[in-house]
Amino acid sequence: MRTSVIGIGLVALTVGVAAQAAGQGLIFDARRIGMGGLSLGRSASLVRYNAAYGAVPEAADRRGRPRVTIPIPLGLIQFLHDHPHLSTDPAFHPDSAGFNPILAVNTLLNLPIYLEVKKAPTPTNDVVFGIGKDSLRVNLGAAAQLVPEDQFGFGGSSRLLNPGFGIKGVRVSVLGWLHYDLGVQLNDKLLAFLRDSVEAQPRTGYGVFGNGIAEGGFAPTVSYAGRVAGDSSTGLYLGGALHYYLGAAYARSSISAGFTTGDSIFTGPNPVTPHDSGLTSYSKPGNALGHGVGGDVGIAWISGPIELGVGVNDIGATLTWSDTRQDSVFYRDSTFSKPFRNHVSTTTKLPVSYVANVTYTVGKTTLGADVLNAGRGATVHVGGEQRIGLIALRGGIARDQRKRIEFGWGGGVRLGALGLDVGFWTHTNSLSNERGVTMATSFSIY
Amino acid sequence: MRAKWLRMTWLAGLAVGCGKGEAIFNVNVYSFLPAAQDTVPYFIPPNTPSADTGSVAQRIDLPGVGSSVVDSIRIFGTLDLYNQSGTGTIGLQLFMAADSLGTYTASNAVLTVTPKTVSGSPPVPVADTVQGQLLSSANPLFTRRQVWVRVAAEGSNSSLTTPVIGRMVLTTLRLSAFINDKFF
Secondary structure, three states: OHHHHHHHHHHHHHHHHHHHHHHHOOOOOHHHHHOOOOOOOOOHHHHHHOHHHHOOOHHHOOOOOOOEEEEOOHHHHHHHHHOOOHHHOHHHOOOOOOOOHHHHHHHHHOOOOOEEEEOOOOOOOOEEEEEEOOEEEEEOHHHHHHOOOOOEEEEEEEEOOOOEEEEOOEEEEEEEEEEEEEEEEEOHHHHHHHHOOOOOOOOOEEEEEEEEEEEEEEEEEEEEEEEEEEOOOEEEEEEEEEEEEEEEEEEEEEEEEEEEEOOOOOOOOOOEEEEEEEEEEEEOOOOOOEEEEEEEEEEEEEEOOEEEEEEEEEEOOEEEEEEEEEEEEEEEOEEEEEEEEEEEEEEEEOOOEEEEEEEEEEOOEEEEEEEEEOOOOEEEEEEEEEEEOOEEEEEEEEEOOOOOEEEEEEEEEEEOOEEEEEEEEEEOOOOOOOOEEEEEEEEEEO | OHHHHHHHHHHHHHHHOOOOOOEEEEEEHHHHOOHHHHEEEEEEOOOEEEEEEEOOOEEEEOOOOOOOEEEEEEEEEEEEEEEEEOEEEEEEEEEEEOOOHHHHOHHHEEEEOOOEEEEOOOOOOEEEEEEEEOOHHHHHHHHOOEEEEEEEEEEEEOOOOOOEEEEEEEEEEEEEEEEEOOOO
């Protein structure tokens, strides 16, 4: 009992903080990091999530977007210096006496691409285990605040490629799409045991409920993006796309897993009984394709120094999979699965994602904000850039999917076609409640 | 599988309470004692400088912390001495070993409490407090998944004629093991 629930807790904790990492996303541009993750110009999320931006000319982009951005992975250099023999480094091998779980988890959650100038301090409080003949209590101290109370996870939808051709704003293409989502929630008993230090109870189930889905395929698409009013300096742009989704494969699983305590915590022939039950549905590649229809809409308005945009994607995108196999998953000495139903029809739904952005440029100052929801909570970025001669100063603030506030600041220097940028960004995706600070550096070619 | 989960427990504790913090295992030894085993009857014959009468060994289940290092183990307990006859000294002695038989070996005494003087048959029991740090030989035992303990009454009787007879009743007995992992 005492082993199992805490083991589950560790997994929950790790996935929980991983979710934070995923929520903030990976950014390789020091300019964006310096503005708290804000996207300016025709880059990143704007074109991806706003169908109208396909028609907004580059000339309307006053921020001077570089043609190429090359990250300088100082963190990777430092990491390889510290761990020159990674494959044999005992700190990363669970079977080694020198295994360091904190280092391993933190390395996973904070990929050492950029330099960690301030490491988030790990909890230093004592962990107290209270053990009696028929009782077990764990007090994690301040670290208990790291145990997530709500459902946590990560997910989103991606569009991989979109080759095609277009004439006068109308474009015919085939885009690749991918949707993934993983959610985990501790049940009330396990949450109380880990977070509130409630004593373990006999004949009680401790566990987690998890559900996940991964699906992908391609979608023949007809889209339109064009200016419907105004000119290149002041104009209204509309965009829309109609997708016929063809799903190549998918897998979805809902599982409840954990342990049930026996009649007493430590005594008796069966102190704990593992339990594991759930349903897995999948359609392998080669089975019948999933089918569905959905669409995107977007609008952008450019008026002198102001730029506004709203985009909504995958509206009504429900796929029907006509040849699905369903397996039940259960525990009996070990985990088994057996066929439940085969060749049945199931449906999946792509999450509706949206972006809203505003940019204001006056002189050498650019301010902007955006809200992006890719299916699992909104992220908000607010930031700006002030150019002074060859130098640019940047700052920003962000709220990630878990509603944590992060700060960004930085600067850069541009010499002709070359630029060097430095950005700092706080993060809380470590095993800590305190922020660390990452320093990103990148070259830009204009 | 059990060993794997035990290791997970330990890693979990480290993951959430890592750094310079310690893992502290507060073990309520008293709760592991069967109903009658909290009482240790003693009988010390006349003219005996030292005698040991004790209970049977009792197994205690622990999480098992593998290769980790136990810094120290502290003990706190209370007991009552119900003396029936004779005059002498009585104190608690705690034995700890990896198996039950080992608790009967004199060298496995990890704590010997300064004896209290008892005399006659007082109307109220003589109360005693047990506290201190166990000998370091007990530390590695706490890294195991099981440890055996035995409580004994150790005493002396200088009288040439009257034996010291009574019973020692434990009312609380707790161990606190302080563990720092060598991983860090």
